[in-house]
Amino acid sequence: MSDPLLVAKDLTVRHGNQVAVNGVTIEVEPGESVAILGRNGSGKSSLADAIAGVVPCQGSLRFDGCDVSTLPAPARRRLGLATVREGHRILPGLTVDENLRAAAVTVPRRDVSGAIAAQRQLFPALGERARVAADSLSGGQQQMLVVAQALLAQPKMLVIDEMSLGLAPAAIATLVPVLSDAVAQGMALMVIEQYVEVAIRLCQRVLVLETGRVALESDSLSLRRDPAPLRDLYLGDF
Template identity: 45%
Template sequence: MLEVRQLSVSRGGKAVVHGFDLDVAAGEIVALLGPNGAGKSSIVLALAGAIARGQGRVSVNGVALEGLAPDAVRRAGLAIVPEGHHLLGSLSVHDNLRAAAMVLPGAEVEPAIARVLKTFPELEAKLAQSGRSLSGGQKQMVCMAQALLARPKVLVVDELSLGLAPLVVRRLAEVLRQVAADGVGVLLIEQFTTLALTLASRACVLQRGRTAWSGAAQTLRDQPEILHGSYLA
């Protein structure tokens, strides 16, 4: 469903991603791993249309995403949960959800919000609260709910577990499993490699903007020295 071919990204005039290839199929969770500075977040921003892509091709279900603005990328079926679980702090949870649902026709907004609240019933009692009043885990739930509003074909999650308690991480991991079981392709960028390799069927290790290794997640679970070597190189 997501196909990335020979993607290159430059930031500040410096090439940070070089010839990156990736596939994420329907119902599959793929982990993108690598040390800080490897280029993972640049790939996320490029997929989202938030920064310019250099060479290469990105498509969802055969629909090319080149040149599309972030809203158009979402309409094409690719949704991003960005790193840091940032919300519009002065707005209520409900208004944060409505803001994210602007890609939908007006009549579909409230039904879509009701649908994602079934995934995150914890948010029902928080709808009138401001975004800034939420805990980190609640903010991440809202960010994931925002991404799921438009029924994406592919969900990209950047640092699912960042700053969150283990109980919350387990809760969110179950949501990702269910999302994949419903047929959505998931690309998970995660520093907590144990979590990523537990959830994913395949993994890609990025090193200095290039693919250092790719294959079955089970291989990295069985041979952790492969991953350690990439982080230490």
């Protein structure tokens, strides 16, 4: 068995006097997909931000054998830890292709064109709109674009916050197989989700946060067979 790619121990995040994440410990293996579920305010996004390096935290965080607890977000990205934060964080004044090129900062220059072509192939809707202004895309297409930006450099791990929020089923149906294929090729995936069905369809393992703590941890197959523990704890949409 390989060493864990991500190891977070006793991770705690505070926003002023409020404890958003309270002593969370989690490990993620290479090629493993993990969903983080929970109600609004449970600490899901704060956990994602702490892993990404955009909010300070206490505890220890190791990625690919390196202590990244104090590293800023750009340094973590260079190590192969990519993040898609909540909301469609595109560059609105640029075209789709220009957004992709702007995201290729960690890709060797000689490989940029090929990396962009690969993302167009994964997301044909983006290829068809390569010269269209990114802010004219639909919400689903913008989410495809930010995921494509994150996948450009073939990260070792991708963390996506609120992947399906506000998206039509067709957009979700496009994203799920792309991410599943990336996991099958060895990328680790952490998805912050509100919707249970999306989470257990995409991910192998599920953690539920409640008031900043891990209240439930299970494999997705077990929850498909018996969703009662999840229903008792988390009244999300199945």
